[in-house]
Amino acid sequence: MLKGAFPVDSFRGMKTPFYFYDMDLLQRTLEEVRLQAGRFPGFQVHYAVKANSNPEILKVIAESGLGADCVSGGEVAAAFEAGFPAESIVFAGVGKSDEEIRLGLRLGISRFNVESEAELEVIDSLAAQAGTVAPVSIRVNPDIGAHTHANITTGLAENKFGIYHEELESVLRMVLGMKHVRFCGLHFHIGSQILDMADFVALCNRVNEITSRLKRSALPVGDLNVGGGLGINYQHPNHLSIADFKGYFETFARHLDLDPGQTVHFEPGRSVVAPCGTLISRVLYIKEGVTRQFAILDAGMTELIRPALYHAYHRIENLSSDEAEELYDVVGPICESSDVFGKGLSIDKCHRGDFMAIRSVGAYGESMSSRYNLRPLAGTLFYRK
Ligand SMILES: *Cc1c(COP(=O)(O)O)cnc(C)c1O
Numbered sequence: 001m002l003k004g005a006f007p008v009d010s011f012r013g014m015k016t017p018f019y020f021y022d023m024d025l026l027q028r029t030l031e032e033v034r035l036q037a038g039r040f041p042g043f044q045v046h047y048a049v050k051a052n053s054n055p056e057i058l059k060v061i062a063e064s065g066l067g068a069d070c071v072s073g074g075e076v077a078a079a080f081e082a083g084f085p086a087e088s089i090v091f092a093g094v095g096k097s098d099e100e101i102r103l104g105l106r107l108g109i110s111r112f113n114v115e116s117e118a119e120l121e122v123i124d125s126l127a128a129q130a131g132t133v134a135p136v137s138i139r140v141n142p143d144i145g146a147h148t149h150a151n152i153t154t155g156l157a158e159n160k161f162g163i164y165h166e167e168l169e170s171v172l173r174m175v176l177g178m179k180h181v182r183f184c185g186l187h188f189h190i191g192s193q194i195l196d197m198a199d200f201v202a203l204c205n206r207v208n209e210i211t212s213r214l215k216r217s218a219l220p221v222g223d224l225n226v227g228g229g230l231g232i233n234y235q236h237p238n239h240l241s242i243a244d245f246k247g248y249f250e251t252f253a254r255h256l257d258l259d260p261g262q263t264v265h266f267e268p269g270r271s272v273v274a275p276c277g278t279l280i281s282r283v284l285y286i287k288e289g290v291t292r293q294f295a296i297l298d299a300g301m302t303e304l305i306r307p308a309l310y311h312a313y314h315r316i317e318n319l320s321s322d323e324a325e326e327l328y329d330v331v332g333p334i335c336e337s338s339d340v341f342g343k344g345l346s347i348d349k350c351h352r353g354d355f356m357a358i359r360s361v362g363a364y365g366e367s368m369s370s371r372y373n374l375r376p377l378a379g380t381l382f383y384r385k
Helices: 023-038 055-063 073-082 098-107 117-129 165-176 197-216 245-255 270-276 306-310
Strands: 018-022 043-048 067-070 089-091 111-114 134-141 181-187 223-225 264-266 277-288 293-297 316-318 325-331 340-348 355-358 379-383
Touching: 018 023, 018 270, 023 043, 023 055, 023 245, 023 270, 023 379, 043 245, 043 270, 055 067, 055 073, 055 270, 067 073, 073 089, 073 098, 089 098, 098 117, 098 134, 111 117, 111 181, 117 134, 117 165, 117 181, 134 165, 165 181, 165 197, 181 197, 197 245, 245 264, 270 277, 306 340, 316 340
Parallel strands: 018 379, 043 067, 043 264, 067 089, 089 111, 111 134, 134 181, 181 223, 223 264, 293 325
Antiparallel strands: 018 277, 277 293, 277 355, 316 355, 325 340
């Protein structure tokens, strides 16, 4: 949404900060996902709920026909309540509690993505107690990323996620020997905010190596889940507001060696919801420092922690001013020196009361919010033209 297109008049009576969701953009994004994944038979998309678990957003995504990828019992329950059918819900995570596993079994979710032998044993015994058989995929740590890109951080050998690929065969034999788990496939997830398709090609090559090794040992492969991670353009939210789903799905279609009828599952989170969210805030104070000026907002790391946590960049616009740009450190009110949205940003001259838009916060914004400093949780505005 261009700066001039935000319905600023409707903001005047609202308590700031709040999350503004462009539901038309979310709808267009979901149509693009459906269109591009739909070109390849067997491609199935599960939205990664942790990116944004707002019930209204979940409902729209469930209605579009995507499945859900969850990493906690709370997310499994939220996805189910929002209307995702249990058969479309997959559940990953290195530390699933007994209670969370029981919830998944009770609802009859589609898949437990299992991350360790110890977890397998627990799932087998809880499924036995429940008199059922748990569908499981093995999450494989593909050990890639070291030579590709620094932002790929979940797929390295020293990482806590998944089963190291060299131990896969022994774990798979263990699964096949268990009575209360059913082996369904392999799961991978290499990281987040990936913009270079070469990183996904590297994943495909490793998946092909692993599946052909299993086949040589006469072991089953099942279906494939290649995780999420597709990145978005944080610099240019107005011009590149929908992620490159075409290139993404084509990359996997071209580079994965698939058997006839084999399904491929995807778990995009950020790329589905990040662009549709904007954090709307008011300027509280302009403070002249010794060497720089600060724009102090009424939003802080409690509403958007990504800049404080990862030095993430979000574009910031002043919706109330068209005056010449000046340089600002844009900061929040929280008592932490890392409560900074950006330093030395060039923004149209700011005044107390101006509406500021912090862009591309639809993913890992509201879902990572907190009540630190006893701040109230921010509200929402779901905008449809
Ligand atoms: C976080 C996560 C995702 C989603 O990642 P995005 O970068 O938001 O697309 C998908 N799968 C798993 C297992 C995850 O942990």
